Amino acid sequence: xxxxxAFTLVELLIVMAIISFLVVGAWSALQYGxxxxxxxxxxxTVRGIQAAVEGYYSDHGQYPACPSGTDKGASYHTTNFTEAxxxxxxxxxxxxxxxxxxxxxxxxxxxxxxxxxxAMAYYRDPVHHKYAICTLTELKHTTGDKPNYYSAPSGVxxxxxxxxxxxxxxxxxxxxxxxxxxx
Numbered sequence: 001x002x003x004x005x006a007f008t009l010v011e012l013l014i015v016m017a018i019i020s021f022l023v024v025g026a027w028s029a030l031q032y033g034x035x036x037x038x039x040x041x042x043x044x045t046v047r048g049i050q051a052a053v054e055g056y057y058s059d060h061g062q063y064p065a066c067p068s069g070t071d072k073g074a075s076y077h078t079t080n081f082t083e084a085x086x087x088x089x090x091x092x093x094x095x096x097x098x099x100x101x102x103x104x105x106x107x108x109x110x111x112x113x114x115x116x117x118x119a120m121a122y123y124r125d126p127v128h129h130k131y132a133i134c135t136l137t138e139l140k141h142t143t144g145d146k147p148n149y150y151s152a153p154s155g156v157x158x159x160x161x162x163x164x165x166x167x168x169x170x171x172x173x174x175x176x177x178x179x180x181x182x183x
Contacts, residue, residue, distance in 0.1 A: 035138040041109040042135045043163055049087060049133050050165045052101035063124055063131040064090055064097035076176030080125040081168060087120035123172045130168035136177050137161035
């Protein structure tokens with residue numbers, strides 16, 4: 001009688017465990033890559049808005065003000081930055097100040113095109129002629145890891161990082177922002 005060769009239960013369990021570890025590792029790498037891609041899109045949006053703000057400054061001699069009724073209030077303000085609004089308030093809506101300065105129509109870089117409310121902001125210091133444009137990021141960068149990155153403010157519900165551009169970026173560092181996915 002010929003003896004059949006087969007895998008034992010232990011061998012099958014070991015193979016399944018190895019495959020499970022590989023799948024988990026691949027899934028983690030995929031999620032990291034997607035988060036990095038979304039953060040890159042957020043940075044690109046902030047850089048585009050920065051170029052529009054600088055163009056506005058060249059023409060008007062001051063940085064654009066937040067449209068009437070859009071100021072976020074004291075939770076966003078710092079010592080010098082007395083105006084703050086959601087990024088889309090200066091880019092879209094009724095008579096946005098950056099109309100005509102953006103290379104293309106403003107589109108939210110957040111998942112599903114979610115509102116930038118509480119995730120991306122424009123801060124303005126009209127007295128000292130400074131501004132900052134900030135966005136929360138999903139990935140955290142350590143200090144000195146990348147320029148323009150900061151630790152996210154306390155109370156952030158999603159995301160661990162903050163990316164800011166502008167002459168006042170060091171003073172603002174995402175003050176008031178709470179959700180990298182938008183509301």
